[in-house]
Amino acid sequence: MTPPGGGNNKVDPRVMSLFSVFNITFPSKEATEQIYTKILEKHVTEFHEDIKNLVPKITSATLNLYF
Numbered sequence: 274m275t276p277p278g279g280g281n282n283k284v285d286p287r288v289m290s291l292f293s294v295f296n297i298t299f300p301s302k303e304a305t306e307q308i309y310t311k312i313l314e315k316h317v318t319e320f321h322e323d324i325k326n327l328v329p330k331i332t333s334a335t336l337n338l339y340f
Contacts, residue, residue, distance in 0.1 A: 302336065302340065305336060306332055306333060306336055309332045309335070309336070310328060310329055310332045313328050313331065313332055314328050
């Protein structure tokens, strides 16, 4: 949706009126870690205590790989 020229064409305003644009900032690393830790804790409620204790480490390691 760049200006016309170089193979780009102007987008019709009638088409553009059908779309909305919004921006959401990504949460901080700490907030992301807390969110995923809580989700994983709920998934492992029936597991052995040793597994439950690994949840923060699993989340931290996964996010370190991601970032």
